[in-house]
Amino acid sequence: MFEPIPQATPGFAYTERRLEVDEVTRRVLESGTYILGPQVEAFEEEFAAYVGVSHGVGVASGTDAVELALRALGIGAGNAVFTVSHTAVATVAAIGRCGALPVLVDVDPYTYTMDPEKLATAIRSFGNRGDIRPAAVVPVHLYGQMADMPAILDLSGAAGLKVVEDCAQAHGARLAGRRAGTWGDAAAFSFYPTKNLGAFGDGGLVATDDAVVASNVRRLRQYGWSDARVSMRPGANSRLDELQAAILRVGLRYLDADNERRRATARLYDQLEVFGVGTPRVLPDAEHVYHQYVIRVSRRDALRAVLAGEGIGTAVHYPLAVHQQPAYEQLLSSAGTLELTARIVTEIVSLPMFPALAPTAATRVYEAIKAWVAAGDGGD
Ligand SMILES: *Cc1c(COP(=O)(O)O)cnc(C)c1O
Numbered sequence: 186m187f188e189p190i191p192q193a194t195p196g197f198a199y200t201e202r203r204l205e206v207d208e209v210t211r212r213v214l215e216s217g218t219y220i221l222g223p224q225v226e227a228f229e230e231e232f233a234a235y236v237g238v239s240h241g242v243g244v245a246s247g248t249d250a251v252e253l254a255l256r257a258l259g260i261g262a263g264n265a266v267f268t269v270s271h272t273a274v275a276t277v278a279a280i281g282r283c284g285a286l287p288v289l290v291d292v293d294p295y296t297y298t299m300d301p302e303k304l305a306t307a308i309r310s311f312g313n314r315g316d317i318r319p320a321a322v323v324p325v326h327l328y329g330q331m332a333d334m335p336a337i338l339d340l341s342g343a344a345g346l347k348v349v350e351d352c353a354q355a356h357g358a359r360l361a362g363r364r365a366g367t368w369g370d371a372a373a374f375s376f377y378p379t380k381n382l383g384a385f386g387d388g389g390l391v392a393t394d395d396a397v398v399a400s401n402v403r404r405l406r407q408y409g410w411s412d413a414r415v416s417m418r419p420g421a422n423s424r425l426d427e428l429q430a431a432i433l434r435v436g437l438r439y440l441d442a443d444n445e446r447r448r449a450t451a452r453l454y455d456q457l458e459v460f461g462v463g464t465p466r467v468l469p470d471a472e473h474v475y476h477q478y479v480i481r482v483s484r485r486d487a488l489r490a491v492l493a494g495e496g497i498g499t500a501v502h503y504p505l506a507v508h509q510q511p512a513y514e515q516l517l518s519s520a521g522t523l524e525l526t527a528r529i530v531t532e533i534v535s536l537p538m539f540p541a542l543a544p545t546a547a548t549r550v551y552e553a554i555k556a557w558v559a560a561g562d563g564g565d
Pocket of ligand 1: 246276376387
């Protein structure tokens with residue numbers, strides 16, 4: 186019997202780096218400082234430098250990072266924020282939590298990220314609806330590939346909209362040589378354990394070149410406090426802790442190498458294209474970091490069952506688009522048509538993808554899918 190191959194293994198970051206992680210963990214525990222201390226400050230600086238922006242502000246999660254970035258830009262009740270329905274529900278939840286109305290835009294069928302033409306239509310047709318004024322766009326760099334930022338920035342600039350990039354799946358990704366997180370007014374990162382840079386708990390960060398936005402997020406993450414610990418406006422408790430920051434500093438040193446290991450697996454999976462499997466399309470000039478490797482097949486559930494029988498774990502990101510979930514059904518009324526979004530959720534499968542995936546294991550996944558297609562089970 187073969188060893189099972191999981192779809193993701195966040196634990197590899199401990200097993201591979203046990204000595205370093207144990208050492209920094211011990212030091213934090215001995216330090217007596219556990220929240221917003223020197224580890225958080227050092228990580229904020231190091232991660233901002235890695236991304237290529239001047240400010241990083243650690244927060245408690247990626248969801249909070251989106252919400253607080255929007256609030257720091259002055260967005261809230263009375264505003265509409267354009268984003269996609271094909272994303273983690275967190276993106277849309279965060280927009281709702283800042284008080285704004287999420288407006289859902291369809292995605293490109295090949296890259297699965299926001300379709301700029303659909304965004305243009307959505308902005309035009311939204312017009313001025315009662316007291317709700319369009320104020321921002323939250324493009325999502327889904328699966329590790331950046332959205333078409335040049336086109337999105339042209340449209341948002343012309344319409345006077347702020348841009349908050351959702352970089353929760355795109356640590357280190359680039360487009361035209363520029364990293365995810367350097368394009369918008371602010372960017373939100375998540376360090377959920379399975380992300381390309383993962384903590385051993387929750388964590389997030391807002392990256393920005395704007396000193397005012399950074400200072401607003403610093404206040405908002407801690408009760409709206411000024412330096413004198415006076416609440417100047419209502420804030421949250423959304424802080425990064427010292428343990429996570431120290432562990433993230435270790436992980437950051439390996440991020441590029443980890444992303445390269447993901448790309449090596451992707452190069453193998455890419456060869457499934459010749460057998461008619463819908464492999465991901467990478468934009469010219471883009472550097473994909475394969476947070477997920479997602480294929481499209483018409484008999485998705487049958488393929489998953491066959492792979493499961495061979496001990497190969499798969500996942501679906503995401504089985505329901507956001508507007509198909511009860512909490513967000515009413516958003517369909519503010520959306521344009523979401524045809525492609527609705528179609529791809531029935532066809533997508535996320536293959537095993539994590540830095541520590543052994544080449545022999547990736548080859549087993551590749552061979553199993555190839556055999557399934559060759560047996561005519563693909564149904565296309
Ligand atoms: C993971 C994720 C988030 C939310 O991050 P959390 O840290 O889990 O709150 C937001 N957007 C996208 C696209 C994500 O994948």
